[in-house]
Amino acid sequence: MTDDDRSPEEEFQELIRQLFGGGADGIDPEQLSRLTGLGIDPAMMQTVMRHLQGAFEGDGEISWDLAQRQALHIANQDGLGVTTGQRTDLDQAFALATLWLSEATTISDLAQPPRALTRGGWVEATLPVWQELAEPVATSIADALTSALSEQAPDDMQNLVQGAGRLMRSVGGSLFATQLGQVVGRLSLEVVSGGDVGIPLLPSGDAAILPQNFADFGRDLEIPEDQLALYIATRELAHARLFRHARWLRLHVISQVTDFARGIHVDTEALEDLASRFDPSQPEELRNALESGALLPARSDAQTAALTRLENLLATIEGWVDVVTAEATTRLPTAERIAEAVRRRRAVGGPAEQALGSLVGLEIRPRRMREAAAMWRAVTDAVGVAARDALWDYPDFMPTSDDIDDPAALVARLEARARGEEPARDAFDDALEQLLAGGDDASESGASEDAARGASAEGAAESDESAPDDGTGEDRGGDERPV
Known part of the structure; x- marks a missing residue:
């Protein structure tokens, strides 16, 4: 069969074979012109083939360099940096904020000075x-693209499809990375400080402010820029001090965020529907599908629970920062107005933050920040600043969601601890004591079920088969227990 006898479909298959076979360097323009029977623009197809071959020659991994280049392109569009005057003003604001915070918290100062970041530096x-x-x-999008290609390709194309798996992963991942870069780039035009988004984006102990974004943040507040800078500097230092002091906290937050993200899977039906009507000459539809969240299915129950835990954690952090900042800025006449503007801004979220939520399915909002702040105020009033801040010393001390709901119970426990009183026993304490004292063996020797569940240490010591009261917590009868 000559080239002239081929159908448009056969011409397209031959082009794919050339691409995957490494022969796409010199695709014949006349061959491309025959694709008009398929309704494909040959010039556009030649460009697409060139990009696809470049992706095919890659290693199949997602090119996050695309995200960085896209984000930096947006962040650096104005070409402006941080002036010497802005750095001087921020240094003075950070110096005064450090003095004010020393009166509002016992958590120590940072080991390194805070920075004035450009938008590109923040990216x-x-x-x-x-x-x-x-x-x-x-990764989920890349896997879904590979699966959809394999399921929809004709039987005589399956061998080619198997060789195209790496290509599709690279193309799908790179497409997502580009969209992420656009979102992060737009975020760089909005954020004011390192802790502005809510999650710890900077390394622990780092504090930074983006002076380029001050004007937009304070435009409608009618507040002098020096007062605005002083409040933001105080809040940023409080946020950075907390994460430097509680070194486990950053990993705790990031782990909860990534656990939520790993539960996200692409809606394959929506992806296949989009692919069936996708016009390569109109890429806006795919971009809109990514940014609108159309490819992400509804949250599962497990994801909803994970999101609730994350929101409570962020609210606990932001509530503490809110209270400490308020105490540190009592000398600032406009502090309350700025604080309310910060809360409203976090509650509403800007366009870039909303796009991020659609892209990865996560809205980073401490929805219970007001309730958490009320809890921290109650704790401060009851036991003082030092006892309040000591709750960040270990993960087990940190207030829970139940404490946000019922601050009085937390206050009662802290007051009892301050008086040197033992906390009230609960079912967990009884079960733990039973386990350590060999309560199971006592049950096997005929002890009542109630005694087995909550036997006192003295009663356990009197049992012949209980562990000796030697402080080791070991059980001599443990070898006889069923596994």
Whole structure:
């Protein structure tokens, strides 16, 4: 069969074979012109083939460099940096904020000075965290594209499809990385400080402010810029001090965010529907599908529970920061107005933050921040600043969601601890004591069920088969227990 006898479909298959066979360097323009029978623009197809071959020659991994380049392109569009005057003003604001915070918290100062970041600097400093958050979703999209290609290709194309798996992963992942770069780039035009988004994007102990974004943040507040800078500096230092002091906290937050992200899977039906009517000359539809969240299915029950835990954790952190900042800025006449503007801004979220929620399915909002702040105020009034801040010393001390709901119970426990009283026993204490004292053996020797569940230490010691009261917590009869 000559080239002239081929159908448009056969011409297209031959082009694919050339691409996957490494022969796409010199595709004949006349051959491309025959694709008009398929309704495909030959010039556009030649460009697409060139990009596809470049992706095919890659290693199949997601190119996060695309995300960084896209984000930096948006962040650096104005070409402005941080002036010497802005750095001087921020240094003075941070110095005064440090003095004020020393009166509002016992958590120590940072080991390194805070910074004035450009938008591009913020992108470079925070992108590793965005990548960690987005990688599970990008992998899911790449896998879904590969699966959809395999299921829909004709039988005589399956061998080619098997060789195209790496290509589709690269193309799908790169497409997502580009969209993430656009979202992070737009975020860089909105964020004011390192802790502005809610999750710890900067390394622990780092504090930073983006002076380029001050004007937009304070435009409608009619507040002098020096007062605005002083409040934001105080809040940023409080946030950074907390994460430096509680070194486990950053990993705790990031782990909960990534656990949520790993539960996200692409809606394959929506993806297949989009692919069936996708016009390569109109890429806006695919971009809109990614940014609108159309490819992400509804949250599962497990994801909803994970999101609730994350929101409570962020609210607990932000509530503490809110209270400490309020105490530190009592000398600032406009502090309350700025604080309310910060809360409203976090509650509503900007366009970029909303796009991020659609892209990875996560809205990073401490919805219970007001309730958490009320809890921290109650704790401060009852036991003082030092006892309040000591709750961040270990993960087990940190207030829970139940404490946000019932601050009085938390206050009662802290007051009892301050008086040197033992906390009230509960079912967990009884069960733990039974386990350590060999209560199971006592039950096997004929003890009543109630005694087995909550036997006192003295009663356990009197049991012949209980562990000796030697402080080791070991049970001599443990070898006889069924596994």
